[in-house]
Amino acid sequence: MTDRPNYITPEGYRRLREEYEGLFAVERPRLVETISWAAANGDRSENGDYIYGRKRLREIDRRITWLSKRMAKAAVVNPAEQPDRTHAFFGAIVTLADEDDNRRVVTLVGEDEADASVGRISWNSPMARAIRGGGAGDVRRVRLPSGEKEFEIIAISYPVADAPQ
Structure with a gap:
């Protein structure tokens, strides 16, 4: 480890x-x-x-x-407390579009909670490393097992902090 x-x-x-x-x-x-x-x-x-x-x-x-x-x-790390919500960091919910305008939504999470089938990818995966730090409108190239692909970051959001009770 x-x-x-x-x-x-x-x-x-x-x-x-x-x-x-x-x-x-x-x-x-x-x-x-x-x-x-x-x-x-x-x-x-x-x-x-x-x-x-x-x-x-x-x-x-x-x-x-x-x-x-x-x-x-x-x-x-509580993503709801992320001060910079304009860039993709840990906990970000990122909408991506590929060259064919196929859209997908991924959430950057920890290694132990990743589940690609529901769009939760490890913050350290090749896809996440490519989009980390990016902002809406940025185009990122990702090397995937099927070959290189370009993705545009369409939108970035973060969970909303719970209201105090």
């Missing part, structure tokens, strides 16, 4: 935390109980509950370790 911070939105951090707590406080104790019950049944060499339980427990422990490391390195 690198020494650079793990930039993440507050929503992304909340999801990591919820997964961690669900595994650590709910799923792991339930699994340990099942393994203990299966171990008490005798011969462990042919005990499917025991064998599968131990395997699943190792998977959960690995995931818990990974999540705790990612949360420890997390640098939570």
Whole structure:
């Protein structure tokens, strides 16, 4: 793992935390109980509950370790507090148009919350690196697996900060 911070939105951090707590406080104790019950049944060499339980427990422990490391390195950045809303930075919602005027909307998010199928791309992906710092009207060239493509930044927006209650 690198020494650079793990930039993440507050929503992304909340999801990591919820997964961690669900595994650590709910799923792991339930699994340990099942393994203990299966171990008490005798011969462990042919005990499917025991064998599968131990395997699943190792998977959960690995995931818990990974999540705790990612949360420890997390640098939570709230895009709603971005002072410069005219350029694409972390958390920006960017509308792009390619050479054929096909439009797509992408949101620059942390590596752990990226999901290209819903337009959430890692702020460090080739596409995001090309558009970072750009403003509306800028044309950026991106090297994609299918070849180089040009995209024009049509619009940039950021989430609105929640009103104080």
